[in-house]
Amino acid sequence: MRPVSIVATYQLPIRKRHDASLRVLGAEAVRGALAAAGLEQVDALYLGNMLSDELQSQKHLAALIADEAGLAGIEALLVRAATASGAAALRVGHLAVASGLVNTAVVVGVEKMSDQSPVLALAKALDARYEVLEGATMLSQNAQIMQLYCDQYGISPDRFAGFALNAHRNARHNPIALFHDKVVTEETVLNSRFIVPPLRLYDCAPICDGAAAVVLAPTDEARRYSDLPIRILASTAATDRFRLADRPEPLHLRAAERSARRAFQQAGLTLEDVDFFELHDAFSIMACLQLEAVGFAEPGTGWRLAAEDEIGLQGRIPIATLGGLKARGHPIGATALYQACEIVRQLTGTAGENQLPAAHIGMQQSVGGGGSTIITHIFGA
């Protein structure tokens, strides 16, 4: 393979965008990223999106967005792994440029969740026959996992509050975050309404709209397009048994462990080299389980990292450094692209008030469904 770098990024503010359509949001991110790279054209477009089939009645979205962005003619493919679709698109973009068959590519993620309720479409990330037919949704499955965790380790669900507090604190200095102007206290979190007990509102990422894009190029050509290119040091995907009931240890995200292990191997790095971790805090329990599965905490102790503020900007392993899924927002198929943009900000010293003092290696992870797919990327300057 040839090494691949990110040479440009572009993020739209995450909002409820009743003023713009899905295609317009996606095309704006594409054009923004190309302009940032000083490019008018690229060879290919890879798209992350999960919900357009149901929410916008569109199953041919990559070609549609390529056209809307003025790029009709290029290769354009949609890549999916349910709630990890943005990372899946980044994975394919990386493969394409690494292969040498594609020289420059834009990877764009877009989701517009405010057009109609996404709850039923989101549940299709689970097993339609054996989980959804029994009543499962993404919310109920995460509530079930959280309850199991609390029972197994004998802790109160209140102990997860630190995840939301950290995310909201960090979002305050990120103007594109959905909750950039919201002050959230521990009291706010602990008194928020139950969604599905023990899940409270502040354990869950919000419904929102957004689009973000990165331009990829071969590392040895990256300086043509950027003064501060960022290398993709690893890109991996792994799966687990699909249904929660089939996993011998439902609190151990095996796909997170596998995907991270392969990523460390690919990058020639270890856990200790990772300076910060943009993980998939769609639910606070998922953030906790990822910290454990990847190795930042022992089983049953991931919540302590939040409770003791070890996930904060000054902590042992900063997460959600610009707000995370919880407070920056989680427009599903766009999320991993937002994370990639944020990691580029940290690694290039442009993260403003939230700049980490020593950011050399950043890791990103996305969770598909209840952990059936997990995708990891590692980036370095």
Added chain:
Amino acid sequence: MRPVSIVATYQLPIRKRHDASLRVLGAEAVRGALAAAGLEQVDALYLGNMLSDELQSQKHLAALIADEAGLAGIEALLVRAATASGAAALRVGHLAVASGLVNTAVVVGVEKMSDQSPVLALAKALDARYEVLEGATMLSQNAQIMQLYCDQYGISPDRFAGFALNAHRNARHNPIALFHDKVVTEETVLNSRFIVPPLRLYDCAPICDGAAAVVLAPTDEARRYSDLPIRILASTAATDRFRLADRPEPLHLRAAERSARRAFQQAGLTLEDVDFFELHDAFSIMACLQLEAVGFAEPGTGWRLAAEDEIGLQGRIPIATLGGLKARGHPIGATALYQACEIVRQLTGTAGENQLPAAHIGMQQSVGGGGSTIITHIFGA
């Protein structure tokens, strides 16, 4: 890039499979292809499927099928380009192995269209806002294009009958074809009922269920898995303006021309080198337009190749050599994988009664929507 070969294939008979679920069909194809390669494991699974969101309420199908096939743990991603989704998955499998980051991959296509009517879900390959809202479906758009063709060149729609006749004749010797046991005469075709005039039943591929898979490996390791590996000489995708109304020449499939031109360049071949062409005869008009766009016929004359049997097994450019989409069947996301399996049969001299005398180079092409995406592969022994 490193060269990539197909080292094993597996096709399920195309039927209406009321006895088996989507996941079971997909997993059977995966296991069959792995067994044919003598493998128990591969590094990755890339899936082509278009309709599972609506027809099976499933949006996380790659991980589900990996698990069902006993491969939980591996990378598994879904790739989409509407009705060209199978070819899109093959494209990504090729990129993955070519990159060196993935060594062996299974590319599987699966579609189960008999669970409920696919008509509305199929229409989502078009523009929901500007085409479908005005009443367009895949059927009506192809009828519109066919009418335009007949008007522009002053020919009768009956002149397209040769496409169906060729496909059905070739399917008679392919036991896995949906219509393997059906005798179709010119009278059958010309007297068949109108679906959307001028489209008759025999201008349209049938609704059916199927799954097919290929195993990919680096060419320099291919003989470990196969005595007769087949090289992927080119893999390309291109787009056109998304909406039919935006194309200056709606009868010219520019994405087919672009994709084929890039493929010839990648393979270092010309049109004259192609011995047979497994094209996307979902509608007879699409077969005609591809023959013209790729260069096998001048504009307005593609139908002549069918009328004069130049597309037959002894003709100048054989197409649909084992039945094509029309008569082998067109389980959407699986179709390009069936085509790849058939090209391997021709190139390895195992196509039985339908064996072409001199089959050295085979080309495959898939059409997404009404031509917004077109994907081309070229294979050689």
